[in-house]
Amino acid sequence: MFQVYSYFANQPYIIMNDPAEPLFFPTPTFLVRTPLFAIDVFYTLLKSPDLYSELFSFYESNSVMQEAILAASPSLFEALTKRHQSAIKQQKHLASSLLRYLSRMSTRPTPFGLFSFVSLGRWNKKTALSFDSKKIKKRARADLAWIASVLAKTCAEHTILPSVLVKKNPLAYQVGGRTYLNYIRKKNSTNPKEQVSVRNSPLIKKIFELTRSPVPLSSLEEKILICFSGLEKDKLLNLIQQLLTKQLLRLSIVPSLHSEAPLEDFMFNLEGAFGRVTVLEQLQNISKEIESYSDTPLDQGVSQLKQLFTQMQTVADSGFTPLQIDSACTTPTLTLNEVISHELSEASEILWRIAYWKRDLNPLKNYHSAFLNQYGSSRVVSLQEVLNADSGLGIPPAFQADSPKQHTTSEEENKFIQWLRIEYEASLYERRQEIELPDALVKTLTAKADKTKALLSFDLTCEVIANSEEDVDAGNYLLHIPYTTWEGGSTSGRFLDILGDKAKKSMQDLVHAEEALEPDVLFSDISFMPFDIRTGNVCIHPNLRKYAIDLDNPSPKFGEQLSLNDIYVGATAERLFLTLKGSNKELLVHTNHLYNPNLAPDIVRFLREVSSERYSNISPFFWGDLEQSFFLPRVKYKKVILCAAQWVINLDLLKATKKTQLAQLKIQFDNWADKWNMPRYVFMTVGDKRILLDRKQAEHLHEISAEIQKGEGVKLVEKLGQDKGCWIQSERGSHVSEFTVSFIKNKTFAQPENLSQIPAYQDVAMKDRIKLPGSEWLYAQLYMNQESEDHFLSEILPPFVDSLLQQKIITQFYFLRYRDQGAHVRIRFRGDKDLLASQLLPLLHDWTHRLYAEELIHDFRLSPYEKEIERYGGAALIDHAERLFFFDSYCSIMLLKLINQKALKLPNYSIAALSFITFLKDFGFNIEEAIKLLSFSNADKSEMKGFREWKRPLMQLAEVFMQDAPLEMANSEYSYLKRSFGIRKEAILNYRKHLNQKENGVSMIESMMHMHCNRLLGTDHTLEKKARLYALQTLVNLSRKYTERT
Template sequence: MAATPSLKLESEKYYLLRKPLLPLQTVLDLNEQTRQEPARLGPALLHLFRDEQLQEAIYTASPELYAELHKVLAKGLDPAGKDDRLVATLYKYLIRMSMRCTPYGLFAGCASGELAETTTFDFTGAPPLKQSRLDMNYVNELVKHLLTTTEVKYQLRYFPNNSLYAIADSYRYVEYKVKNKRRHYSITSVRKSSYLEVLLQAAGPGIHFARLVELIQAEEPEATPAEAQAYIEELIDSQLLISELEPTITGAVFFEGLPQKLAGKVAAPVVAQVAEIQQLLEAGGVRNFQQVHQLINTSFGQSSSKDLIQTDLFFRPESNTLKTEVIETVTSQLSELFALANKTNLPDLERFKKDFVERFEDREVPLLLALDSETGVGYGRAEVGRSDHLPLLDGITPRAAAPPKSSEWKKYTQLVHRLFRQAAATGAQAVELTPADLAGLEEKPDLGRHTPASLYAFGSLLASSPAALDAGDFRFALGVCSAPSAANLLGRFCYGDTKLLDNVKASLQRAEPDTEEAVYAEVVHLPEARIGNILMRPHLRTYEIPFLGLSAAPAEHQITVQDLRVSVRQGQLVLRSARLNKRVIPRLSSAHNYTTGLPIYRFLCDLQKHDIYFGVSWYWDNLSSEPFLPRVQYRNIILTKATWHLTLADLQPGEGRKKTLTEAALQQQLVDRKLPRFFCLTDHDNELLIDSHHAVARQLVVQQLEKKGRVTLTEFLATPDNCPLQGPGNTHYTNELLLPLYNGAYMPPGTPARALPLPDVTRSFAPGSEWLYLKLYAGTKTMDRVLTEKIRPLVAQLLAEGVIDKWFFIRYNDPHHHLRVRFHVPVGQESRFAQVVQAVQQALAPELAEGLVHKLQLDTYVRELERYGATNIENSESLFYHDSQAIANVLSLLEGDEGETYRWLLALRGLDELLTDFGLELPAKKQVLQQLSEAFFQEFNGDKSLQVQLNEKYRQESRRIRSFLNPAEDELNGIEDATHEFLVRRRESRGTVAAIQALYPQPLPASAAGFSLLASYVHMYVNRFVLSKSRLHELTLYGLLHKYYTAQAAMEKKTISGPKIVSYAL
């Protein structure tokens, strides 16, 4: 039975506790008092809602409901039942205020706490802090109103739309139009012009309206001031230029700083009115909020009071601590439960990688170009070599990457079905998951390395008291344990709690430190004005990526989308800032569901989940719709609650169904299904506590059934005897915890910085230029024979005649297996291009006629300037030439199945010689091969089984490896002719290697960039040498050579010092 290597999560020393405004007894007592006489519910609710605090809570949630409530409080309830709907609404709101912890207005709030020696909850101190602000939708409308006045418009600074990018003779950018308070986006194209380019360049750091007018007149002297102003206003109206008043969603709350932004730009009374609104919001209370509404209508245009004000509630407890051992218990068990985790399935990202490689190969291109649906690849839409004789790979079968979660019958699904059957057989409402169950799941050898350093657990503590909690007598009802950052759910609460802000920043600095190679960057995007209410957060990271949303970070800490470059390297998506010359790892510190957003927003947010174990939660797989699903527990952790699914058909079986349901029919179903008295009516993350002994509560379920035809009911576990958070008078509060966690074993993606290509180095060579690029499509064996029997002698002839001066080849398998051959004709003799084409066609005529070569394709050669460096590309091409010559000559010496064994042994020898060509001695060779072998081991989901296979392969072949790597035994092995070719390569490439090394102040392996270059040369060497399955050969060859070097080093009697090796993730 395989066991997943342990993941050791650590808890941070703080947490966020969320709780409702009212104790649970508020609704429980109300139910008990009125369940025998449901007609008493209305008067009892009105009595409760005479409380000013509750009235303010209702007003912040719905001013319209507050107005209805006020009328009924004045005149009383209608005896004919006309106010029944109002009573039902107030009842649901009271339930919400008494049991649901999700912060919403004044219904529920939060408070940060710390780990300590004991658990203490004392919320009887200072009254809660109420932080109110204008709804972001109205802030946006207010800014638009201000911009309609010429006085304001002419005083502001303007910036280019931060989605702007250039394509050929046009600019493209994203603009939006608002319909029914929703933004509808479209890509707009505008033709370039000299004065538009001048304006956009000048507007980069921000520019005043008047200066824009001056620039237009300087470019177009005949334009009048009125014409120039009209043109600038058109740019503003079309959103090509964005004003400095565009609301920000990071940093300080935007509206609080608006008076200062407006000072000196608008009339003093306007600034005073905005400041007065802010003062009224800070004071709070229904009367002040009503005055805000009146002031806005008077001064800034009519608005609805609905959704005008947003309020957050922050409790200020006397003490809020949890015993350290309690959280350590939860954290330890969550670590074990990561055996359930899977890597995130991101089909759009995988499709993008595939399309990108087909289109751009190894190039690095601007991100906006790659995501453009016309010029790029957009975003959001039988194995080769199976029959080859590849003796080196005998017995090497890496574990395939785990498929995405599905209903396939695999180990997890088997476990789910077994637990379900177990509960069904016994009638139990709960089943226990065991460590043995977890050990039986698929191995995850990369779990520690690929689980992000920062993550969070979200759930509720269930215990009879703080003392019981500290004694270990508790349960933790897990909502989710998720990545890629603890800030995802904590970020929006940081602006109301400076201590929480400091803690979150410290956590992120610990888990996501910026380095010389990579930086983490916050995605700043405002998809809808109202969504800004949940997207608002302080600056949490040093760098931000603004896209259709303004960042308040300093300009030097903003990474524009125009600055971003993307590439695919060894299957990994790499995002890089050209300005910083560093890898960029995007993060979104928000719970916003981005999946329906714009392509670039989705891409950046998907990228943060790339190749990681995203978290732990229970998934019932293809059983999710069963009528009953039991609770699943693991030690102290409840993974999922007992769940019942109820349909209309359950209450009205047969064909003659009534149009309306009765709560009596529901009551019978609840008895038949053995539901407890208290349960929750659940719709996604919305839960409403139902007391099945109360007719009005049952009617709420009936109404939902009539509306949707199906309801989900879940058990309610936070009963008073399970609430450790207690208040005065033996009251109890439900709770939710956000626990920030840390994984110290995480290995962040690392990539050496890439130098920008120099503009005077030619990147592309179309057919007819100095480089001829041909693709030969054939089977693997045919391709090898064509290389050695046709291309090799043809090249020798062309070189001897001076028709070409260099050439090289590589093997490729995307989308089909083929050989890529590039011929270089001397500069100034491009007329010989046709001669080379004709010579190749004649040489391959028999194979083309017989269909052995089924396609010969002429293509454009695009240099990999980012990979090899603009100043080094010609050196690299020369090295490839000498390498191709040597390998083609060696391969021509091989015959039959025995030749395939010689192929991999000579590949090892040639690789060792290549490292020697670059001046590496044994210690440096050993360190280089260690890094390469480890990188490929990870790529192939390396586990104990694969390690055993590689060890066994070396044990079997170690004698031959030692012999073939010993020049003294070349004659004995009959490989003198082959190894001679490696010596010729060394002699012919000596000047090229010296030129390459001259570009680096230290030996290549001593720097990240130098190691990356050497790794690329080694990779291309192996690609040329092996018949197929190139990357699997690399895994094996690097592993064997590293073991050989390790053995050789152990036999050395003295230490040979080599250059320092810098870590680099392939």
């Protein structure tokens, strides 16, 4: 059934011999996540008549649990040590805490401290998964919040050496004469948007200018004092200290999160900043003690850990546990039956197909439109400029927490939602706890899903519900998929050092295979310290890519470093993209950890969101509007459970209040749960905490009811398999486990979007790009009803501009139609700047007053004219392009006159089709070349209706225009059209002459055609689409005619 497939030599990936090509392949290895205690401990304690007493006895006789509690919560450890001196109420509270920890330690695989551990598995024809707890190894690291406390204390007690490197915080930005920072890093911070700012005085601006790259403090002082000769050195140092305190400046001391040994890197940086201070010797001793503790067996570390905590807190007290501990099992042969990889591959494609409907549900949809409106698609703009509210678009509004999400549902998605709702209502009526997802339904409704848009890699976490290894190999199991991520390997990134070289090699192979799918794309890892410094512990990971963006302490030993200043933003018609200055490749920015991207700095979030727009992502099964329902049934696809059954219970549902006695609330909950067939064993989820409880056990029922009594909704999720389903063995018994599998896209579907024509960055001076009133350009916007535009352009505008041209007040003009902020016509006048100011402005004033009086316009504005220099070939071609705009505007005015006077029988979109044909003819395209260009953007034929009616005159006129031959029969339409199209011919030939050496000339011609359509047809894109289709079909018919002749 299986064979080996290779993305590149010597790297095997499992592939199924299936007629239908799978979309995703699993990598050869996977991550196994397992609670330290067997689930037997959980079930055994449930049998105790006095659970709380039994919990205390178990804890006091189990040194492994004592060490785990000490590592997680030293305060709880101390309280448990003195529990006999505590009041009864306090003892119950301690027992409740202990109950939750024990449940976590025996039922929840998510790695945390010593509660659970990770290991590496491989696919095989037979399953062999058993652990020896003696082979579980600890790895302790200094907590990052503690390191930050050491740094703060050292800075307060010692003077920084002049050689220390200082750098402007890359997250700081300038708006309105001030520099802001809205990502302040603190211990235990809860506000990711806390802000500081300073006024941009000349002195501060100079400091920021000199610290764009790291600079020695002494060099910074020297340069500043030269520039500001009257400035006292003490005042300068005081200002620098203030900027450091506000985090607008940074010292190169904080360790990079790309480092697997952050304490060692911190010590090296600290010595470089302060010299051989006393604390360094203390840190070196602590480092040795951490290493020694990591080598202790699981059940022999309590005494040493207590001593280590005391030693570390003597140096600095962060208010938290000063160590972060993870553990891994080094058992060499953990294998899982490869048939499961087949089923997961198939299920992952189903999840991707369902998520495909939501591909437009991204926070940058409106931002993309705003970018195109401001910059167009032929220009790349520096990241810093785009995100600056003064010079660019600012931070995307959708990054605000309360920003509404926009999503247009397709017909297919609506059908799925309707089916799901019907099944849901039936499950309520029948008290049914499972919905079966038909394979044919999903594949039929997602038939249009473009597999080439699938993400390159992802992680999928699953449970295998079975009773034994033999049952797994016999196919007697169920799979459950609770989680997915958008980046393959992100789940295991922080464990690679403890999992060993095989795990790191497997991850490197995944990265190389992923990058091989996109050879014309640059990939970079990004690293940043979160606003709550302590959460940075989960962000520590090695950089396995060539490039790195390190916002804290960039070092070449962690990859070729990119700065935010290197990154530029561009846009296609569909999406935004990133690139590097001077590069013709797209840049994709990844992280290799699971830190919540919504809590990242805005600029990091922007980079990740733009990178993810290239693909259609995967998500766990989502109920949509039904997600908050009080009950949701299990959703099953073949042998895979996509979503477990769940209940959301609150006081209203139980007809209770916060004042309801807990004993009564227990009865009401128990009755309600029985009524809705809730199983005995359920996971209670509160925030990100999830513990297994037995709702029929008194103390567990107390935990559930007490949580409900708080007034917030409590989610309870079924435990699949109930008291069975756990089959992974150790000498302790049977364990719950989760398997995190990385998947990579099948290269059959790796047809990446071609962005080979990424615009080259052009350094254009502001005075050349933006023309303000008072320059040689004057830009006016006239707001009017959309229905009045054709009349205005054909009858009102021509006499006015003709007079200006005859008087030589202007030398050119051109117009465009727009809809943003209301329908309006934009007119740009060119001439001598003195004449524009002294003569055009008064004439424009009088003319617009008459238009107001005649109610032809209802608003008028003068605006800066920002030239789309890159879009039309750069600085050397923009004047020739503007000359073509001028003559094309006159051509469009002539055609609009003829249409309004009914001198032309053809509809406006047919006239536009002929205009396209002559446009391409004048640009040197023959029939076949013109067909190729028009075909590229005309895959959808929905606007072809009506072509047959106009086919004959279109072919007749197109033929003579393409051959430059006179029409034999008298045809007034031909004469009118020839005269109109001839207005712009010389300007096209001139632009074409200068365009010949331009590689991306086609895109410029496309832009010219689009602008012509805007002038002639307005902003209705369906008319433009129809015109292009009519032009295409006319040329195709002509080509067939000539072929038949020969």
